[in-house]
Amino acid sequence: MGDGIVIVGGGLAAQRCAQTLRRLGYEGRVRIVCAEPDAPYDRPPLSKAVLADADAEADLPYRPPHWYVEQGIELLLGVPAARLDGVRRTVALKDGRELAFEQLLIATGSRPRHLPVLARFANVHALRTVADARALRAALAQGGRVVVVGAGFIGQEVAAAAVRAGVHTTVVEAADAPLAALLGHAVGSWFTELHRGEGVEMVLGATVVAAHGAGSVERVTLSDGRTLRCDHIVVGVGVDPDVDWLGDGGLGPVGAGGQTRMAGVFAAGDVTGGGHWESAARQGAAAARAMLGLEPVKAAPDGFWSDLYDTRVQYVGHAPTADATTIDGDPSARDFRVTFTRGGRAVGVLLVGRPHELPNARALLAA
Numbered sequence: 001m002g003d004g005i006v007i008v009g010g011g012l013a014a015q016r017c018a019q020t021l022r023r024l025g026y027e028g029r030v031r032i033v034c035a036e037p038d039a040p041y042d043r044p045p046l047s048k049a050v051l052a053d054a055d056a057e058a059d060l061p062y063r064p065p066h067w068y069v070e071q072g073i074e075l076l077l078g079v080p081a082a083r084l085d086g087v088r089r090t091v092a093l094k095d096g097r098e099l100a101f102e103q104l105l106i107a108t109g110s111r112p113r114h115l116p117v118l119a120r121f122a123n124v125h126a127l128r129t130v131a132d133a134r135a136l137r138a139a140l141a142q143g144g145r146v147v148v149v150g151a152g153f154i155g156q157e158v159a160a161a162a163v164r165a166g167v168h169t170t171v172v173e174a175a176d177a178p179l180a181a182l183l184g185h186a187v188g189s190w191f192t193e194l195h196r197g198e199g200v201e202m203v204l205g206a207t208v209v210a211a212h213g214a215g216s217v218e219r220v221t222l223s224d225g226r227t228l229r230c231d232h233i234v235v236g237v238g239v240d241p242d243v244d245w246l247g248d249g250g251l252g253p254v255g256a257g258g259q260t261r262m263a264g265v266f267a268a269g270d271v272t273g274g275g276h277w278e279s280a281a282r283q284g285a286a287a288a289r290a291m292l293g294l295e296p297v298k299a300a301p302d303g304f305w306s307d308l309y310d311t312r313v314q315y316v317g318h319a320p321t322a323d324a325t326t327i328d329g330d331p332s333a334r335d336f337r338v339t340f341t342r343g344g345r346a347v348g349v350l351l352v353g354r355p356h357e358l359p360n361a362r363a364l365l366a367a
Contacts, residue, residue: 003100004029005291006091008081009107012277013269015040015062016284017105022071024292030073031099033091035080035108036129039065044277046133047154048307051161054137057130081108081245086262103264103291106251107284110239110270115149117208123216124233127154136234140165144231147171147220149208151178153306155236156191159200160308162234170201170228172208172220183319183350187338190331190352191308198309203228241271257290258283266290276304301365312355317348317365329354339364 005021005028007014018030034040041060049056068075076093083092084104091099112126125136136158140146146162148155151173162169175181177188178195192202203222210221219229243251251260251267258266268283279302286296303316311334322340329336329352337357340348349361 002029003089003102004031005103005105006099006101007032007105007107008091009105009109009269009271010034010036010038010040010077011043011107011109011269011280012040012062013107013109013271013280013284013287014105016281017107017268017288018073019063019071020285020288021291022073024288024294026288026292028102030071031076032073033076033079033081033093033099035078036131037078038130039063039068039075039077041130043128044305046130047127047157047161050130050133051137051140051158052164054134060130084246084265086265089264101264104266105258105284105287105291106243106246106260106265106267106271107269108242108245108271111242112235113238113240115208115235115237117211118149118217118233118235121211121213121215121217121233123231124235126235127158128239136232139232140167142231143167145170145229146232146234147228147230148234148236150236150238151175151191151202151204152236152238153179153304155234156195156308157306158234158236159195160198163195163199164309168201169199170203170230171195172203172206172222172228174205174207176205181320183315183338184322184325186325187350194308194311194334239270241273243271257296258287259290264291276302278303300362303362311353312351314351314355314358314361315348316358316361317346319348319350321347337361 040062080094081091082094112128118124140162145168148159148171151171159169159171177185178191180188196202206222206224208220209223211217212219219227221227254267254272258268260267266287268287269280301316305314319340322342324341326339335353338350346364351357
């Protein structure tokens with residue numbers, strides 16, 4: 001058996017690459033290296049359904065175990081990659097094994113950013129893995145007070161789950177409105193009022209500057225001088241590409257089809273520094289096509305979705321490039337569309353409570 005293709009990472013980009021290779025007729029060896037003990041699974045539900053219900057974990061895996069057997073795909077679970085040797089064309093694993101490859105996909109995703117001021121405390125949570133979700137779900141079940149640092153979509157989803165679980169919830173956001181850098185202040189302010197209407201305390205324009213307690217945080221001091229008591233803290237202030245195992249050179253530029261500066265070495269998903277669920281899926285499939293020497297498929301606009309208080313929120317496009325916005329519908333009823341335009345041309349769409357309009361939004365941006 002030849003060295004074939006090695007895929008390092010257990011997320012969506014890795015899964016899509018593997019299944020695209022088989023769908024397009026690749027018959028060589030395929031190995032997926034997963035740092036976690038679980039086969040590739042869907043991460044968006046971790047901050048949604050999984051926080052509310054342990055049974056939702058059953059729906060996380062992308063494929064059942066027998067699929068990998070039937071497709072001849074080898075899973076190496078619970079073993080992170082330690083080092084890439086591009087000259088020898090090998091990946092060293094932390095358990096001492098070394099995998100040779102003919103072609104390689106780097107799809108190790110991202111790691112949550114940490115706040116140094118909170119680093120030494122036991123009751124500080126991040127949310128990236130199913131293990132993180134289990135720990136946070138157990139913490140919310142204890143009740144008390146939770147402080148969520150960061151009002152991106154992860155932070156907002158955690159806040160929604162926490163307040164629905166009956167936990168006193170405070171969100172601390174450095175900007176003057178959630179998602180203001182992406183969607184603008186006016187739309188971001190709608191998210192503020194959405195959470196306040198559900199009982200979440202929203203603290204805007206402030207950061208955590210100090211934490212007080214022994215092994216666990218008991219209260220935090222904010223940059224505006226106020227103090228918040230807490231039993232648990234969730235940090236959702238963004239992510240960084242998981243590239244430390246690549247060495248000092250890092251990943252470097254990524255070109256068409258995910259090609260890196262090393263021949264036969266590709267990258268896809270969060271490890272490339274941007275994108276969301278849909279872009280990870282496309283990039284994984286695009287890397288598979290590039291490995292097989294096939295032309296890339298034209299990419300659709302990036303997008304992502306969220307569920308907040310039983311309301312579906314969907315976004316596609318590149319709203320930060322807009323110079324004007326138009327709102328259609330009733331924001332107070334959680335039923336509206338925001339169209340972001342630049343020079344009169346649509347560059348982004350936000351849908352709230354209108355999932356049926358998503359195909360039209362995509363068509364508008366494609367046009």
